[in-house]
Amino acid sequence: xxxxxxxxxxxxxxxxxxxxxxxxxxxxxxxxxxxxxxxxxxxxxxxxxxxxxxxxxxxxxxxxxxxxxxxxxxxxxxxxxxxxxxxxxxxxxxxxxxxxxxxxxxxxxxxxxxxxxxxxxxxxxxxxxxxxxxxxxxxxxxxxxxxxxxxxxxxxxxxxxxxxxxxxxxxxxxxxxxxxxxxxxxxxxxxxxxxxxxxxxxxxxxxxxxxxxxxxxxxxxxxxxxxxxxxxxxxxxxxxxxxxxxxxxxxxxxxxxxxxxxxxxxxxxxxxxxxxxxxxxxxxxxxxxxxxxxxxxxxxxxxxxxxxxxxxxxxxxxxxxxxxxxxxxxxxxxxxxxxxxxxxxxxxxxxxxxxxxxxxxxxxxxxxxxxxxxxxxxxxxxxxxxxxxxxxxxxxxxxxxxxxxxxxxxxxxxxxxxxxxxxxxxxxxxxxxxxxxxxxxxxxxxxxxxxxxxxxxxxxxxxxxxxxxxxxxxxxxxxxxxxxxxxxxxxxxxxxxxxxxxxxxxxxxxxxxxxxxxxxxxxxxxxxxxxxxxxxxxxxxxxxxxxxxxxxxxxxxxxxxxxxxxxxxxxxxxxxxxxxxxxxxxxxxxxxxxxxxxxxxxxxxxxxxxxxxxxxxxxxxxxxxxxxxxxxxxxxxxxxxxxxxxxxxxxxxxxxxxxxxxxxxxxxxxxxxxxxxxxxxxxxxxxxxxxxxxxxxxxxxxxxxxxxxxxxxxxxxxxxxxxxxxxxxxxxxxxxxxxxxxxxxxxxxxxxxxxxxxxxxxxxxxxxxxxxxxxxxxxxxxxxxxxxxxxxxxxxxxxxxxxxxxxxxxxxxxxxxxxxxxxxxxxxxxxxxxxxxxxxxxxxxxxxxxxxxxxxxxxxxxxxxxxxxx
Numbered sequence: 001x002x003x004x005x006x007x008x009x010x011x012x013x014x015x016x017x018x019x020x021x022x023x024x025x026x027x028x029x030x031x032x033x034x035x036x037x038x039x040x041x042x043x044x045x046x047x048x049x050x051x052x053x054x055x056x057x058x059x060x061x062x063x064x065x066x067x068x069x070x071x072x073x074x075x076x077x078x079x080x081x082x083x084x085x086x087x088x089x090x091x092x093x094x095x096x097x098x099x100x101x102x103x104x105x106x107x108x109x110x111x112x113x114x115x116x117x118x119x120x121x122x123x124x125x126x127x128x129x130x131x132x133x134x135x136x137x138x139x140x141x142x143x144x145x146x147x148x149x150x151x152x153x154x155x156x157x158x159x160x161x162x163x164x165x166x167x168x169x170x171x172x173x174x175x176x177x178x179x180x181x182x183x184x185x186x187x188x189x190x191x192x193x194x195x196x197x198x199x200x201x202x203x204x205x206x207x208x209x210x211x212x213x214x215x216x217x218x219x220x221x222x223x224x225x226x227x228x229x230x231x232x233x234x235x236x237x238x239x240x241x242x243x244x245x246x247x248x249x250x251x252x253x254x255x256x257x258x259x260x261x262x263x264x265x266x267x268x269x270x271x272x273x274x275x276x277x278x279x280x281x282x283x284x285x286x287x288x289x290x291x292x293x294x295x296x297x298x299x300x301x302x303x304x305x306x307x308x309x310x311x312x313x314x315x316x317x318x319x320x321x322x323x324x325x326x327x328x329x330x331x332x333x334x335x336x337x338x339x340x341x342x343x344x345x346x347x348x349x350x351x352x353x354x355x356x357x358x359x360x361x362x363x364x365x366x367x368x369x370x371x372x373x374x375x376x377x378x379x380x381x382x383x384x385x386x387x388x389x390x391x392x393x394x395x396x397x398x399x400x401x402x403x404x405x406x407x408x409x410x411x412x413x414x415x416x417x418x419x420x421x422x423x424x425x426x427x428x429x430x431x432x433x434x435x436x437x438x439x440x441x442x443x444x445x446x447x448x449x450x451x452x453x454x455x456x457x458x459x460x461x462x463x464x465x466x467x468x469x470x471x472x473x474x475x476x477x478x479x480x481x482x483x484x485x486x487x488x489x490x491x492x493x494x495x496x497x498x499x500x501x502x503x504x505x506x507x508x509x510x511x512x513x514x515x516x517x518x519x520x521x522x523x524x525x526x527x528x529x530x531x532x533x534x535x536x537x538x539x540x541x542x543x544x545x546x547x548x549x550x551x552x553x554x555x556x557x558x559x560x561x562x563x564x565x566x567x568x569x570x571x572x573x574x575x576x577x578x579x580x581x582x583x584x585x586x587x588x589x590x591x592x593x594x595x596x597x598x599x600x601x602x603x604x605x606x607x608x609x610x611x612x613x614x615x616x617x618x619x620x621x622x623x624x625x626x627x628x629x630x631x632x633x634x635x636x637x638x639x640x641x642x643x644x645x646x647x648x649x650x651x652x653x654x655x656x657x658x659x660x661x662x663x664x665x666x667x668x669x670x671x672x673x674x675x676x677x678x679x680x681x682x683x684x685x686x687x688x689x690x691x692x693x694x695x696x697x698x699x700x701x702x703x704x705x706x707x708x709x710x711x712x713x714x715x716x717x718x719x720x721x722x723x724x725x726x727x728x729x730x731x732x733x734x735x736x737x738x739x740x741x742x743x744x745x746x747x748x749x750x751x752x753x754x755x756x757x758x759x760x761x762x763x764x765x766x767x768x769x770x771x772x773x774x775x776x777x778x779x780x781x782x783x784x785x786x787x788x789x790x791x792x793x794x795x796x797x798x799x800x801x802x803x804x805x806x807x808x809x810x811x812x813x814x815x816x817x818x819x820x821x822x823x824x825x826x827x828x829x830x831x832x833x834x835x836x837x838x839x840x841x842x843x844x845x846x847x848x849x850x851x852x853x854x855x856x857x858x859x860x861x862x863x864x865x866x867x868x869x870x
Contacts, residue, residue, distance in 0.1 A: 031100055034063050034107060038094035040665070043717070044115055045081035046760060047819040052133045052202040055079065057086040059111045065104040065569055066618055067095040068662065075110065077334070086113040088715040092665030100502050106566065130193055131166040132201035134159050134179060141822055143205070146184065151176040179205055251326065252294065253754060255708035255724035256311040256672075258747040259772040259807055260294055268745045270311040270674055271704030271730025272323030273531060276631060276652075280318065281328040282413065283493045284446050284464040285513070289326055291370075291393040292419040292438065295347060298395050299415060300366040302341075302352050305331035312674055313625035313654040316560040316575035316610050317495070319511065322631045322652035322678055330413060333362035333401050338870075345828075345865025347372045348393075362401040369394045393419045407452035416443035423855075441469040444489075455499075462493040468515075474527055479545055481523030485636060489515045503566045507575075511558035517635040521642055522547035525695065531744050532683045532700075532734050534778040534796050536845065548641035551586040554632055569616040577608040581632050581649065587640045589693050604649045606630035619662040626655040637682055637696055644682075644696040652678040652702075666714040671707065678702035683734040697735070702743065704730035718758030726750040742800040748773040749806075762817045767810070774804035774840065783849035792848040804840040804854070809833045824869040829862065836860040 048055070055078035062071040072090045074083045090111065097104040134146045142163025149156040150167065152175055157165040170193050180186040184205050193199055251257065251267075258268035266274035267289065279289045281299065290297055311324040318325055333354050340353035348370035356362045373390040395417040402410040423436040444466035452458045466489045474481040495509035525544045529535055562575035581604045588600045610627025633647040658672035681700030690697075706728035713721050728750065730743035749772065756766030779802045782795035815828035833839075842855040 032098060034067065034098040034109060035096040036093060037067065037096055038092070040089045040092040042085040042089035042113060042115070045085060047762065047817065047824065048079075048081060052200070054202055055082040055115045057082050057113045057115075059086055059090055059113060060108055061090055061093070061111050062106065062108045063095050063097065064106050064616060065097050066616060067097045068619065069093050069095075069665070070106070077332075078115075082115060084715060085115075088666070089113070091714060092716075094665075103568070105502055128166045128168055128198065130170045130191065130199045131164070132199075132203060134163045134165070134203045134205060136205065143181070143184070146179055146181045146205075149178045149180070151178050151188070179203060251289070251307060251309050253724070253752040253768065253770070254309055255710045255726050255750070255752075256324075256674075256728070257309070257726075258728070258745060258750055259770070266290075266294075267324070267326065268747070269309070269324035270676060271706070271728045271743060271746060272676065273743075273745060275634065276321055276323030277326065278318065278321035278323075279326045279328070281415075281444075282330055282411075282446055282448050283460075283462050283495075283511075284444060284466075284491060285320070285489075286415075286444060286466075287440070287442050287468055289328070291395070291417060292391045292421045292440065295372075295391065296368065296370070296393065296395075298417040299328065299330075300350065300352055300368070300395075300397055303330050303364060303366060303397055303399060305329045312676060313610070313612060313627055313656045315573065315612065316562050316577035316608065316627075317507065317509070317511070319558050319560075319577050319579055319606070319608065319629070320513065320556065320631055322629045322650055322676075330399065330411070333364050333399065335359070335362065341867055341869040343865065343867035345863050346375045347863060347865075360403040364397070364399040366398075367394070367396040391419060391421045393417065409450050411446075411448040411450075413446040413448070414444070415446075417441070435473075435475045437471075437473040439469075439471040441467070443467050457496070457498040459497075460493075460495045463491070464493075465490045472528065474523070479524055481521075481527045483519075483521045483523075483528075483636065485517060485519045487515050487517040487635070489513075505564040507560075507562040507564075509560055511560065511579075512556070513558070514555040515553070515635075517552045517554075518549075519552070519635060519639070520547075520549045521636070521639060525642065530684065532732065534799065535744060536778070536780065536794065536843070546641045548587075548590065548639045550639055552635040552638050553584040554581065554635075555584075556581040556632070571614045573612045575610045575627075577606070577610070579606040579608070579630070580604070581606065581630075583632070583638075583648075585638055585645050588645050590640045600645060604632070606649060621660045623658045623660070624656065626653070628653060633682065640693040642695055644694050644698070646693075647682060647696065647698050648680065650678060650680045650682070650698075652676055666716045668712055668714075670710045670712070673705075673707040675705040676703065681732065681734075683732075686735050686738075699735055701733045702731065703740075704728065704743070718760070719756070721753075721755030724750075724752045742776040744776065744800065746773075746776055746800075756813075764813075764815045764817075766813045768812075770807070770809050770811075772807045774806050776800035776803050777843050778802075780845060780849045780852070785848075794845070794849045804843065807839045808835075808837055809839065810835050822870060826867040826869075827864075828866070829864050832861045832863065833858060834860055 056076070057074065057078045058076035060073045060075050061069055062073075064070050069091050072087045074087065077083050078086075090113070098107040099105070132148075134143050134148070135141060136143055142159070142161075144159050144161045144163060146159040146163070146165075147156055148159065148165045150170065153171070155167070157167055159165045172193050172195050174190055174192045176188060177191055178186065178188050187205060189203075191199060191201065252259075256270050258271070260266040260268055260274070267277050267279075268274055269277050279286050286298070288298065306329045308327040309324065310327065314325045318327070334356060336356050338353075338355050340351070342351045343349070348368055350366070350368040352364065352366040354362065354364040370391070370393045373392050396415065398412075398414040400412040402412075404410055418441050420439045421437070444464055446462065446464045449461045450458065451460075468485070468487040468489060470483075470485045472481075472483045491511075491513040493509065493511050495507065498506050500506055523545055525546055526533065556579055558577055558579040560575065560577040562573060565572045565574075582601070583604065584599070584601045586597065586599050588598045591597065608628045608630060610625075612623070612625035614621055614623045629652045630649045631652075632649055637643040637647055638645045654674070654676050656672060656674045658670065660668060660670040662668045679701050680698050681702050682696050682698050683700040685695055685697050706726065708724065708726040708728075711723045713719065726749070728747060730746040731740045732743050733740050751769075751771040753769040754766070755768075756764060758764045778799050779797040780794040781797045783792045784795065785791075786793045809832065811830065811832045812834055813828060813830040815826060817824060817826040819825075836859050838859070839857045840854040841857050844853050844855060845851065846853075
């Protein structure tokens with residue numbers, strides 16, 4: 001197959017070094033650029049081939065000191081199908097490493113991949129050896145009636161209704177080509193006809209603008225000519241079964257990530273509590289990556305450039321969390337034209353529109369609305385909604401990309417999400433109906449200013465403001481529980497990156513975050529159950545009730561610095577984060593009679609050194625990391641009535657060691673072992689009558705440890721997939737005198753197998769298998785009748801001494817896509833839990849605890865949907 005017009009754009013020269021973050025090399029040393037030793041040809045998406053589309057993708061390729069491709073990133077996109085084809089091929093390249101003097105160094109190069117036309121052999125006799133299609137440049141629609149003239153031969157052809165034209169037996173050699181029509185800007189180009197070859201082209205031309213002198217335009221004719229090559233379409237990550245086309249949901253299937261219970265949408269990472277893992281979008285914290293229920297992410301996938309899951313030992317740029325880190329980076333919008341899609345299925349409907357009104361401004365609007373609670377009976381059993389909690393959600397995003405000047409950009413992102421979930425256990429006695437209602441809302445306004453300087457340094461400034469609201473209502477018996485939290489959040493992040501020399505890069509910055517909470521709570525002192533309480537859904541509360549209203553303000557000013565230091569194949573990244581945290585509360589003690597309100601203000605200090613290291617031995621890479629992490633208390637825990645206003649920061653220590661080996665250019669195996677130790681954890685007081693404003697204490701400890709393995713096949717020849725296994729143990733000690741116990745979210749074994757294959761002609765089929773150990777629970781071993789409350793009360797066994805049944809689900813997905821001119825239509829059928837396994841989500845009991853049942857998750861759910869892109 002022909003080697004198509006590819007250009008290796010190396011601004012990596014001895015006297016002119018390209019300013020690239022983390023890859024710059026000083027221009028004071030003799031530099032030898034990397035040399036391409038192994039080239040792998042990209043396959044061509046058949047839908048784009050059929051539409052005679054051609055493309056150019058510009059990639060940033062990170063090359064290690066051994067010449068391996070470490071990472072590939074799209075700089076200039078030509079659409080997701082072209083991008084993935086180019087990335088898949090580039091990942092299999094092999095280079096002779098770049099040299100500074102005689103020392104191999106890691107570099108990042110810019111590589112342009114052009115998809116060009118395959119020139120086919122033409123048999124003897126009169127044959128069409130020059131043909132093509134003429135399309136409008138922005139709308140991509142075919143243009144009939146265009147005169148295509150071979151100027152030097154003075155012969156012409158007129159495009160038909162499909163915009164197509166053809167010439168027979170054009171002489172070998174170069175020919176001037178002219179395209180003209182009354183509605184078009186007349187343009188000229190040049191084509192070369194080779195012997196025994198057929199030339200096929202697609203011309204993208206512009207319509208005339210009113211009041212423009214054509215002769216002026218012709219001098220700099222605006223024409224985009226691309227060439228097309230035949231290949232196989234690659235699969236996409238959004239086609240993984242169980243994601244419903246939502247690429248961010250793939251995170252739920254990564255190693256180290258436990259399964260959250262249906263209806264929560266939480267992330268359980270390396271045995272940490274969900275509240276200990278932080279989710280950041282463009283450096284700004286948001287409450288959750290997923291809607292309640294975990295069925296969708298809160299950000300449209302087409303607005304996301306990348307998502308990183310760091311389950312532990314992350315660097316000093318981020319703080320305020322003792323668990324893992326999810327880091328989402330938004331993408332640049334298309335630089336030209338008007339694009340968008342609408343996608344609908346039995347769960348929800350989503351839409352996206354992007355536009356580029358000028359070369360310096362790009363706009364996107366997106367939204368999603370769910371209705372599974374209304375359509376569920378049509379796709380599964382009629383009464384499933386009476387036993388399975390069905391979430392309702394919606395979200396919206398608006399993005400503005402503004403190019404201020406070269407390498408200087410401003411992005412405005414506005415996003416928000418609404419969620420509600422109802423869980424009900426019905427009873428013939430209305431007084432025994434058990435119900436839990438949760439409503440949440442958040443919004444963010446994020447500004448991101450970035451500037452890349454000619455010396456390779458860069459700055460990024462990100463101010464933000466937003467609102468978080470939550471409302472929880474529990475009705476278990478005659479005493480309801482109601483908890484509200486309304487919060488304003490604001491922040492300012494500043495980051496400076498500077499390449500000192502070929503071996504050292506420095507990062508420094510500040511991360512200021514604040515929040516102002518207004519909270520109210522009334523009802524039982526012991527509901528809702530917190531971590532450490534026996535989890536029995538619907539357990540009737542005691543008759544001890546109370547109420548409180550309080551306010552809490554947090555202001556933390558994180559200062560961080562990090563250095564990446566390279567010694568050949570060894571890279572060290574020491575970092576340090578110093579963060580004073582101001583906690584200001586309205587009530588140090590409960591309000592008693594007419595006593596004056598006594599507030600408090602204090603400052604907690606967090607000093608967090610961290611380090612990571614990696615060492616390469618050819619295809620083998622060893623990694624290690626560790627550090628100290630702090631997290632402020634939950635504002636709900638600072639109630640003088642229900643909690644403890646004196647609670648401070650919790651602390652954790654992380655340590656990891658891993659190895660990764662590249663079996664082939666796209667097949668790799670990774671293993672990681674880890675350990676986390678936590679101290680100063682908050683738990684309920686062990687005293688029957690705790691001191692005033694001391695219902696919670698901070699003397700608990702925690703530990704989680706284990707390992708994981710990931711065998712991953714990246715996109716190649718239409719196939720991708722992975723097999724992951726995690727072995728995790730997570731334990732807690734509530735008080736120094738207490739025994740160690742299983743953590744409420746402990747899952748010993750987590751297994752995921754995913755695979756997807758593109759059969760060509762628009763058909764993609766995939767499957768997913770998941771297995772996880774069931775959550776631990778505390779058994780009820782008997783009951784006694786409380787005449788004072790007129791309810792049966794349970795006798796509990798050993799804490800978390802039983803488990804729910806293991807979770808297992810098998811999902812499958814088939815999708816068909818077809819391109820019609822400028823519109824792409826896709827239809828898919830996704831069958832979740834096709835074995836119809838009744839997975840246990842919660843244990844429940846009857847009124848006298850003599851009979852135990854379970855709340856189960858969704859049975860077999862058939863999701864039929866479609867997507868229209870333009």
